[in-house]
Amino acid sequence: MNCKNNEELANLVEEARVYTKYGKLVDYIPALSRENKSDLSISIYNLNGEFFYAGDYLKKFTLQSISKVITLALVLMDKGESEVFSKVGMEPTGDPFNSIAKLESNRLNKPLNPMINAGALAVTNMIPGRNVEEKWNKLIHFVAELTNDNEVSCNQRVEKSEFETAFLNRALCYFMKQHKVIDGDVEELLSLYTKQCSIEMNCRDLARIGAVFANDGCDLETGKCIITKDIARVCKTFMVTCGMYNSSGEFAMKVGIPAKSGVSGGIMGAIPQKCGIGIFGPSLDQTGNSIAGLKLLEIMSKRYSWSIF
Amino acid sequence: MNCKNNEELANLVEEARVYTKYGKLVDYIPALSRENKSDLSISIYNLNGEFFYAGDYLKKFTLQSISKVITLALVLMDKGESEVFSKVGMEPTGDPFNSIAKLESNRLNKPLNPMINAGALAVTNMIPGRNVEEKWNKLIHFVAELTNDNEVSCNQRVEKSEFETAFLNRALCYFMKQHKVIDGDVEELLSLYTKQCSIEMNCRDLARIGAVFANDGCDLETGKCIITKDIARVCKTFMVTCGMYNSSGEFAMKVGIPAKSGVSGGIMGAIPQKCGIGIFGPSLDQTGNSIAGLKLLEIMSKRYSWSIF
């Protein structure tokens, strides 16, 4: 079962919007701290072609950690599973997304999975290309294909703000460089990673990417298979086991769908064989997820029996 | 799609059996170290009533960690989610199942989830009853209902062997007792927990329990709903995020079904709306899972497109 019309969706959004007041805007990335805390919007692409939305679904926001799934798909397409997973693990972790301690105690010094920052940096480091520009072009072209929007780009103000304050990511990179998880120039990698996090789009575009994953890697309109079915499945698996930061387990229990969040307040959902979802709600809970976005998904999952379990 | 006949299943078992030689029998529970390393058997209950098997599917083995899912269901039925999850978390962890370090560093001193030993002990501590005997009767009656077998019982030789060597579990219990995660007598709790781990059945019974979870909590034959749909879903969620010890993430990626393993070499699978699975293969990999059992599930998941992702 699924959402039937925009009115129904608008009602659910209003029900969830009251939770925005219990969260707060991200504080460690200056350029993101100026959003409107009570914002909440959603877009849904059903695989049968229907499109629903509620709230200001054309407002742009940056992907932040949501981009981790996209680069993972790109790099898996290019290098294959065995090379990628020689550099990054597959296991969920109870530690925060920016933790460094496990890198030290883990005998392999390998990041536990591609959804924590250390793992995502190792994945971005594998994007093909001879320099940052080539790699960036490869990535943004891939995003343009997924969204069917050649205008998609990165928000330079956010990019600059993040690059200058990315001290923890620098620490993670240099640690991994010491242990040969990554090679090459750290500042170049950080530059690329920050651009990736600053890719900007609206809920509709995000729902469209979600729909590609939900549809086994193929575009709904063109029918073109941008990602293989196996890699789409791998990405959805990581979205379930570690897509929602430190509350991935709770989210799996309460909502039960593949989803990935970012500290901008975005959430991309991909319900296998059903629909793609894009949400934007910048008021965050303590683990860094959109507080009202989570609530909205919880309400909808109960109502529409979305859980895959 | 699913398995069609016993011949097909027997061929897949033979293909997987060769992997038994790369694993080893559990060494820290003396009574379990005398199994036949090359054993591998499987039973499948399809929700349409079909039953398939291969190997010695009537050979009995003890549940060990598989019992964690069963007590979780029992305790959730009795206490409800909010009480249970005030004592144990919902998040997967990158640490081993018997680790104690996270209990100390976690500011709540609460076990991360009910599938690691610390969490399972906290769950068993909530089984209703005024003493060990009452609690045990409650549990074994529940298992009898799930298997539709009133003869089901615990293996006293294994129970005795485990109880005497359960030093790490004692350490976990006393640590949690200090931090008020559990109350009551530790030796009594360990006695109950060891009995629970020593519950003995064969692959057919185990597949039957898996089928109840797969069938939203209801018995295939009698139609009786033993577990609510919501609690069946919660249990399946934990089986995906943390059911296969430290390789739960890899299992989710390669197989993608709710499953729970035990160091006896048993695996219970529960594919939503499809089937229940019982496997026995005592040769274990490094993380404590049946090495050939995993391989068999991997082969079947690819062949029958079982992944829920």
Add this chain to the structure above:
Amino acid sequence: MNCKNNEELANLVEEARVYTKYGKLVDYIPALSRENKSDLSISIYNLNGEFFYAGDYLKKFTLQSISKVITLALVLMDKGESEVFSKVGMEPTGDPFNSIAKLESNRLNKPLNPMINAGALAVTNMIPGRNVEEKWNKLIHFVAELTNDNEVSCNQRVEKSEFETAFLNRALCYFMKQHKVIDGDVEELLSLYTKQCSIEMNCRDLARIGAVFANDGCDLETGKCIITKDIARVCKTFMVTCGMYNSSGEFAMKVGIPAKSGVSGGIMGAIPQKCGIGIFGPSLDQTGNSIAGLKLLEIMSKRYSWSIF
């Protein structure tokens, strides 16, 4: 230089006593939580035979962690350094005295040093004797020799209270039993360890033991060498590097003498070639040391240039 008369000492004690109000009584051992928070007393045995005191120096208190140095001396005398240090390390640690995490991450699973609980339990486990009674007799006889007081004994009320609530120590023991750092019966070991912690004496007796360590192991009055010079030196070394719980480093910097504290509020000092010190002040700081006792030692160390550095 050193203290000259009781009046001078009484003045210093009054100066330090005001700090008792900033601390608090130990709360996790019920029998110790009923002391008088403003108590502060001291005894000093100079190696030239002079004896000074201030405050109620005859009031009895239990040794608690101070006993760790005494059992270390006893066991080193009996087993020798190489056997003892095969079971317990020599390195200070930044972790709390009752921490278990390092036991897990340390590849040897060996306690870091004999002054943390895990290490002290491993040392007590090496006291010679066929059963708890023989071991206890060995230990209390040794303490009687050090204090020259055959009446010294343990406080049974404190012993009982501690034994019943020693959950963390039980956790440490079972963890070490699993990893073969200790063998034998855990409850017996805990019984012996709790008795050891509950040995009761006054400041004068404690100063006398300190004087034996300060005097290279020999009794001031009888001249008998109870401990070898080498072992006395080893014990004083541990008192400096890890004698004052998690503020051992700060204490070395601010006071700079071998000393060992207990959560009863006792402190034993042993200034090489100078004097033995016994202090009792049950108001504790956050790390578990007598708050006014530390202050008193700091004042005296500055005034009399006691630091060995």
Add this chain to the structure above:
Amino acid sequence: MNCKNNEELANLVEEARVYTKYGKLVDYIPALSRENKSDLSISIYNLNGEFFYAGDYLKKFTLQSISKVITLALVLMDKGESEVFSKVGMEPTGDPFNSIAKLESNRLNKPLNPMINAGALAVTNMIPGRNVEEKWNKLIHFVAELTNDNEVSCNQRVEKSEFETAFLNRALCYFMKQHKVIDGDVEELLSLYTKQCSIEMNCRDLARIGAVFANDGCDLETGKCIITKDIARVCKTFMVTCGMYNSSGEFAMKVGIPAKSGVSGGIMGAIPQKCGIGIFGPSLDQTGNSIAGLKLLEIMSKRYSWSIF
């Protein structure tokens, strides 16, 4: 008691030199990996003015971690204890010198002590001056005063080699920058820290610096007090509690003198009121200390009763 003549010293050096074969040269700083593994030399300045030596005591080597004590003294002279210890702790740690995990788990995110890399970087960051050049001039002038040698300088080949491969130190710096333990430009700090580690001198110079610390901060020849008595004491205290990397506890027990080692194979000793010691022996043990240098000090400490405990 102390060494009487060069012949005696030469014999002890030969006795210790055989241990050089059990160690190995440092491997992670390319420029240091080309030393002669069997080298071992020593210089001793007695506070009465006597000077003894054995081996090639004029051969130059870089200070590496030995420099940590010198910058600590300089910064304590300039800022005072309370400012310095608001940025870095005083407690020994059981973790390796380059560990980052404790920075994360420690609630204050403050390095545990000034002898581990994180703490030393925080100390170097406090050297007074408006830019790297001014800070460096301040430091090298201080070293020139301590050695009474205006020619002392840094080895630019080593400096360059270390700067380029200082990935772990970069990780530590960026982590501390995130948590506001340090401010300013990380690359500038690393440049200064690497210069400091690359300061080059011979055993005689090093023994001279040791003698200043042993002599309460005052130069033996000129009588000038370069460091206050209190700060000299603080430095010697840290040399005992955490001067010898992860075997500081063992060194305190077996040798028992204030000493600081570097991965170049240098060791500076400072026996209060007795003598300063400079040792060079580039073959290292597993914890990063000169393997034969340690043995030489152990032999001498036993022979001359050097232990301060």
